[in-house]
Amino acid sequence: MEIAFGPVPSRRLGRSLGINNIPPKHCSYSCVYCQVGPTDVQEMTPRAFYPPETILLEVSQRLEAVRAQGETVDYLTFVPDGEPTLDSQLSAAIDALRSLGRPIAVISNASLIWRPEVRDTLGRADWVSVKVDSVDEATWRRINRPHPDLELPDILDGIRTFARIFAGTLVSETMLLADINDSPASLTVLGDFLRNAGISRTYLAIPHRPPAVSGVHGPSEERVNRAYQIFCELGLEVELLTAYEGDTFAFSGDLRRDILAITAVHPLRESALRALVDKSGGDMTLVEALVEAGDLKPVAYASDTFYVRRLTGPDT
Numbered sequence: 001m002e003i004a005f006g007p008v009p010s011r012r013l014g015r016s017l018g019i020n021n022i023p024p025k026h027c028s029y030s031c032v033y034c035q036v037g038p039t040d041v042q043e044m045t046p047r048a049f050y051p052p053e054t055i056l057l058e059v060s061q062r063l064e065a066v067r068a069q070g071e072t073v074d075y076l077t078f079v080p081d082g083e084p085t086l087d088s089q090l091s092a093a094i095d096a097l098r099s100l101g102r103p104i105a106v107i108s109n110a111s112l113i114w115r116p117e118v119r120d121t122l123g124r125a126d127w128v129s130v131k132v133d134s135v136d137e138a139t140w141r142r143i144n145r146p147h148p149d150l151e152l153p154d155i156l157d158g159i160r161t162f163a164r165i166f167a168g169t170l171v172s173e174t175m176l177l178a179d180i181n182d183s184p185a186s187l188t189v190l191g192d193f194l195r196n197a198g199i200s201r202t203y204l205a206i207p208h209r210p211p212a213v214s215g216v217h218g219p220s221e222e223r224v225n226r227a228y229q230i231f232c233e234l235g236l237e238v239e240l241l242t243a244y245e246g247d248t249f250a251f252s253g254d255l256r257r258d259i260l261a262i263t264a265v266h267p268l269r270e271s272a273l274r275a276l277v278d279k280s281g282g283d284m285t286l287v288e289a290l291v292e293a294g295d296l297k298p299v300a301y302a303s304d305t306f307y308v309r310r311l312t313g314p315d316t
C-alpha cells in the first residue's frame with residue numbers, strides 16, 4: 001500500500017497530496033456508504049501503525065517526484081482508508097511533516113474527538129474536517145454503524161470543545177442519504193448543532209462510488225437543494241460536494257464553465273442565473289442546452305426555481 005498518493009485535485013484543498021496513515025480498513029465506524037467497503041477491523045483505541053519517520057520519508061519522496069514533474073502541492077492531507085486519528089503517532093507524524101513547509105489537513109470521522117489527546121493531535125493541523133452525518137442517536141447508528149462502545153453525546157461534546165480551541169480552519173462534512181438523514185427535521189437539528197458549535201463551513205456530500213451496503217444512495221437534486229437551503233436559512237456557510245471534486249472549475253469568464261463551476265458548489269436561484277447570463281451578454285439558450293444535455297437541473301423550492309448540477313451518484 002502506498003502511504004503517499006496524488007496529488008489529487010480537491011476543491012477545498014487545491015492540489016492535495018494524500019497520506020494513507022492507516023492500513024485498510026481499520027475504522028471506528030463502518031458507514032453504510034463507505035466507498036472502501038466494509039470495515040475489517042473495527043476499533044476505537046488509538047495505536048501505532050506506521051512510524052512517523054516512514055510517513056515523512058514516503059511523503060518527501062512523493063513530493064520530490066511531483067516537483068520533478070513540474071507539479072505543485074497545496075496541502076498534505078491525512079485521508080486514509082480508515083480513521084486517521086486511530087493512529088496514536090499522528091501528532092508525531094504531523095510534527096515531522098512540518099519540515100516540508102506545506103499546510104496540513106486531516107479528514108476525520110470525529111468519532112474519537114472526545115479523547116483529549118485526539119483533540120490535541122487534530123489541533124496541530126491547519127485544516128480539519130469532521131464528519132457529522134446525524135445528531136440523532138438512531139440515525140447515527142444506522143448510518144455510521146459505530147463501534148459499540150462509542151457514544152454520540154461524547155462525540156458531539158468533543159466537537160464543540162475542539163471548535164472552541166482550534167486555531168485553524170474547521171469544517172464539517174455530511175453525507176446525505178435518501179430517506180435516512182435528508183428530512184427537513186433531521187437537517188434542522190443537525191444544522192442547529194453545527195451552527196452552535198461554530199463550525200466555519202459545512203459541506204454536503206452524496207455517495208459517488210458504490211457504497212458498502214447496496215441500496216444506499218444519495219437523495220434527488222430536489223432534496224439536495226432543500227438540504228442546502230435549510231442549512232443556509234440557519235445561517236450556516238454551506239457548500240455542496242455533490243459533483244466530483246476534480247470536475248469543478250475555477251472561474252474562467254466562459255459562461256458555460258462558470259455556470260457549471262457555481263452550481264457545483266451552490267444551487268443558483270433563477271434570477272441570479274439570469275443576471276449572470278445577462279452580464280456575460282449571452283442568453284438563456286445556453287442554460288436550456290445545459291438542461292437538455294443533463295448537466296443542469298431546475299428544481300422548485302419555496303416558490304422559487306433553483307438550478308443545480310445533475311448529481312453523479314450511482315443511483316440518482
Ligand code: SF4
Pocket residue numbers: 027028029030031033034035036039080081082083109
Ligand atoms: S468513517 Fe470513513 S473510512 Fe470509516 S467507515 Fe465511514 S466512510 Fe469508511
